Every structure is written in C-alpha cells, then in structure tokens.
Amino acid sequence: RSSKNLPPGSLGIPVIGQSLALLRALRANTAEEWIEQRIRKYGPISKLSLFGNPTVFIYGQAANKFVFTSDGNSLSNQQNKSLRTILGEGNLLELSGPDHKRVRGALMSFLKPESLKNYVDKMNEEVKLHIEKHWDNKQEVKVLPLMKTLTFNIISSLLFGVERGGRRDKLVKWFEEMLEGMWSIPINLPFTSFHRSLGASKRVQNMVKQLIEEKRRGLVENGADSHQDLITCLLSICDEQNRQVMSEEEIVNNVTLVMTAGHDTSSVLLTFMMQLLANQPTIYASVLQEQEEIARGKQEGESLTWKDLGRMKFTWRVALETLRMHPPIFGGFRKAVKDIEYDGYLIPKGWQVFWVTSMTHNDEKVFAEPFKFDPSRFENQAAIPPYCFVPFGGGPRICPGYEFAKIETLVTIHYLVTRFTWELCADNRFSRCPMPVPTGGLPIKIKPRKLI
Numbered sequence: 001r002s003s004k005n006l007p008p009g010s011l012g013i014p015v016i017g018q019s020l021a022l023l024r025a026l027r028a029n030t031a032e033e034w035i036e037q038r039i040r041k042y043g044p045i046s047k048l049s050l051f052g053n054p055t056v057f058i059y060g061q062a063a064n065k066f067v068f069t070s071d072g073n074s075l076s077n078q079q080n081k082s083l084r085t086i087l088g089e090g091n092l093l094e095l096s097g098p099d100h101k102r103v104r105g106a107l108m109s110f111l112k113p114e115s116l117k118n119y120v121d122k123m124n125e126e127v128k129l130h131i132e133k134h135w136d137n138k139q140e141v142k143v144l145p146l147m148k149t150l151t152f153n154i155i156s157s158l159l160f161g162v163e164r165g166g167r168r169d170k171l172v173k174w175f176e177e178m179l180e181g182m183w184s185i186p187i188n189l190p191f192t193s194f195h196r197s198l199g200a201s202k203r204v205q206n207m208v209k210q211l212i213e214e215k216r217r218g219l220v221e222n223g224a225d226s227h228q229d230l231i232t233c234l235l236s237i238c239d240e241q242n243r244q245v246m247s248e249e250e251i252v253n254n255v256t257l258v259m260t261a262g263h264d265t266s267s268v269l270l271t272f273m274m275q276l277l278a279n280q281p282t283i284y285a286s287v288l289q290e291q292e293e294i295a296r297g298k299q300e301g302e303s304l305t306w307k308d309l310g311r312m313k314f315t316w317r318v319a320l321e322t323l324r325m326h327p328p329i330f331g332g333f334r335k336a337v338k339d340i341e342y343d344g345y346l347i348p349k350g351w352q353v354f355w356v357t358s359m360t361h362n363d364e365k366v367f368a369e370p371f372k373f374d375p376s377r378f379e380n381q382a383a384i385p386p387y388c389f390v391p392f393g394g395g396p397r398i399c400p401g402y403e404f405a406k407i408e409t410l411v412t413i414h415y416l417v418t419r420f421t422w423e424l425c426a427d428n429r430f431s432r433c434p435m436p437v438p439t440g441g442l443p444i445k446i447k448p449r450k451l452i
C-alpha cells in the first residue's frame with residue numbers, strides 16, 4: 001500500500017453514496033455546478049461513491065491525459081454491470097490489451113474514412129427518404145425523436161445491411177426495449193426493467209446471428225462484396241493463417257455495441273445543432289451560404305459526394321462547437337487495476353476514476369469566453385491544447401465512430417438547412433438522462449424553402 005493519503009471527500013451513505021445527488025443534478029441540468037461545488041469544497045481531486053463503487057473524481061488536461069492514455073495495466077475500462085450483461089462480455093468496452101487492439105482494428109477497417117467515403121451515397125439516400133417521410137408537408141416536428149429514427153435507420157442500413165421493412169421495424173422495437181434497462185439496477189426478476197432489457201437483447205442478438213448466417217452464405221456462395229456492410233466486413237477479416245479475426249460471439253456483441261454507441265450520440269448532436277442554429281442567426285446564415293453553394297452545383301436529385309463533404313468546413317466547425325457546449329457523453333469511468341498515485345494522492349486498486357467532458361470544454365483558460373457559441377475556435381484545431389476538447393474521448397479508446405458521425409451530421413444538416421426554415425416552439429432548457437434531452441424533444445415549426 002502506498003504511503004499517500006486518500007483524496008479528500010466523503011463516500012457518503014453506503015451503496016447510494018452521491019449517486020442520487022449526481023443523477024438529480026444531471027436531470028436538472030445542474031451537474032456542472034454540482035461538480036464545481038465539489039471542487040470548491042475539496043479541491044481538484046476528491047473521493048466520492050458513485051453507483052455502488054468508491055470513486056475518485058479528477059479533472060483538467062492532465063487528468064484527461066491520464067485517463068485516456070493509461071494502459072490496461074493501471075486503468076481498465078469500467079462499465080456498469082447492466083450494460084456489460086446486456087451487450088455481452090466480448091464487446092469492445094470490456095476488452096483490453098491485445099484483444100481490444102484486435103477487435104478495434106477489425107471495426108476500424110469498416111469505420112475508417114477510406115472505407116466510409118464509399119457510403120456517402122447510401123447515407124444520402126437514407127436522409128432523403130427520412131425527410132420525405134417525416135418532414136415534407138409537416139408544419140411542426142419534434143427533432144430529437146426524428147433524429148433517433150434517422151440515425152437508427154442509417155446504422156441499420158450501413159452497418160447491418162438491414163433495409164426498410166418488417167425486419168428493421170422489429171429490430172428498432174427490440175433495440176429500444178434493450179436500451180431502457182442499460183442503466184438500470186441489474187436485478188433479473190420478471191418485473192424489472194433489467195429483465196425486459198435482457199429479453200430484448202436476446203432477440204436483437206438472435207437477429208444479428210441470423211444476419212451473420214445470411215452474410216456468410218452471401219460471401220461463400222455468391223462472392224458478395226466484403227465491404228457491403230459492417231457484418232460482412234467483420235466476417236471477411238482473416239489473420240495470416242486465414243482464420244477469422246473475430247469470433248461469432250464477438251461480432252454479435254460488437255455489432256450490438258456499435259448500434260448502441262452510435263445511435264443516441266449522433267442524434268443528440270444533430271438535435272442541438274438545430275437548436276443552436278435557430279438561436280444564432282449569423283452562424284445560421286453562414287451555414288446556409290456554405291450549403292447552398294454546394295446545392296447549387298447539383299442537378300435535381302444528384303447525391304452529395306465525399307468531395308462535397310470536404311467543402312462543408314464551416315458546418316463541421318459548428319458541429320464541433322455544438323459538441324464542446326453540449327457533449328452527448330457527460331463523462332465516464334475507468335477502474336484502477338492496482339494502487340495508483342495521482343497528484344500526491346492514492347487511488348486504491350478496484351476504485352473507479354471519474355472524468356467529466358465539460359470540465360476542460362468550459363475552462364476559460366482553454367476556451368476564452370466558454371459560454372459563447374463561437375465556431376471560429378475550431379479554425380485551427382491544432383492550436384487547441386491536447387486532451388482538452390474531448391467529446392469523442394481520447395487515446396487508444398477514442399471514439400471509432402468519429403468519421404461516421406461526421407458524415408451523417410453533414411449530410412443531414414445539408415438537407416435540413418437547404419430545404420427548411422425553422423423556429424423553436426419551446427425554451428432552450430434540457431435535462432440529462434444521461435444524454436441531454438431538450439424540453440419536449442425540441443418541437444419546431446418548419447416551413448419549406450426553395451434554393452435561392
């Protein structure tokens with residue numbers, strides 16, 4: 001045991017600790033203040049108890065670097081038990097060392113920009129169909145639920161090759177049931193939400209197994225394109241001995257993870273972009289100008305291309321600034337694999353380490369006037385100190401869906417901005433559950449617009 005002391009703070013009431021206080025603050029959207037208060041009381045490093053585990057909260061550039069770059073020998077990934085059971089033990093979040101590298105490498109072979117650039121057309125088609133079905137001829141829409149539908153459909157089509165129809169409808173229903181219990185207490189009794197979620201997860205996983213079988217047949221019998229979707233791609237990746245790099249169970253677990261990790265996050269980003277654009281007329285005008293220039297160069301019905309996305313520089317800066325101010329992921333946990341000394345204190349083996357995204361995002365030493373919406377901060381991203389802008393995390397576990405999220409965001413905003421004008425019907429408040437949810441799911445009044 002180290003001679004260092006534990007950080008200041010209290011572990012609170014057994015089991016419950018400070019979990020309810022944090023959850024209450026998240027729901028009231030005062031979690032940042034709640035954390036500021038802790039810092040004023042205990043300083044930059046403090047102990048508390050969250051979700052049944054003793055925890056050390058740390059923040060700032062050095063803390064982020066420590067969390068994101070520590071290898072599995074000092075900090076391992078720490079997910080709650082419900083999430084782990086529902087997604088399955090072979091999901092990337094549970095893996096470390098060579099297994100993490102192997103599975104992540106396989107996922108990246110589909111999610112890297114060089115592969116994804118071939119799917120802009122497909123993304124484009126999903127977005128246009130979504131707008132025809134849910135936005136055209138409407139006066140009022142709720143943005144968040146629609147963005148969830150859209151991002152789910154994009155994932156179904158691009159990653160699983162499940163197109164519109166009965167199968168996709170079933171998948172979305174089970175998937176939503178599965179999500180409900182992911183952050184629940186892991187008690188498996190017939191009336192608990194964890195139990196319902198586990199049942200839904202079985203159905204989702206069975207469908208993925210069925211898909212795997214179909215894709216395997218497609219590859220063997222019909223010589224299908226190995227890059228037609230994520231599942232086919234994962235089935236085709238082999239090592240030097242020609243053995244499949246990922247087991248079937250790993251494919252099932254990771255396909256379910258990607259569905260979960262890529263769905264809410266992107267829909268939250270799109271929703272807050274719509275809100276911020278409605279509140280920022282000058283920025284909205286610049287986004288519109290950029291998008292109209294691209295739209296004017298297109299024939300009727302012509303799809304956006306990878307090159308077009310490369311020209312949407314200002315729009316992407318707006319997305320980055322939205323992520324700075326409203327990061328979908330509030331923060332996360334790691335687990336100390338051994339006793340660790342950090343900043344003069346002891347983090348004992350088995351304790352959690354808690355990091356919070358907005359601590360550096362709202363730090364005026366890093367981002368001047370942090371509460372001002374200013375996309376120009378991202379004109380020179382290299383000037384932002386490392387480990388300070390972390391909506392996608394950092395280090396070896398940095399979000400592998402970054403490029404996927406970027407493409408779907410740019411394509412969606414292109415069509416929404418060029419085809420509609422909108423005004424907000426509710427206030428700008430939101431709560432976190434744990435993703436940010438704006439009042440009423442962000443209802444807006446929309447009007448169609450023509451290209452000028």
Ligand code: HEM
Nearest residue numbers: 261262265266269329332391392393397399400401404405
């Ligand atoms: C705006 C959209 C998104 C945001 C803000 C976001 C944020 C994050 C963050 C913060 C992490 C790291 C968590 C940690 O270090 O503990 C992460 C990991 C991950 N994300 Fe995303 N994400 C987004 C979109 C996506 C998409 C579209 C996909 C899939 C297509 C995806 C798949 C994943 C996966 C698989 C991991 C785990 C990586 C690992 O452990 O190595 N994400 N994401």
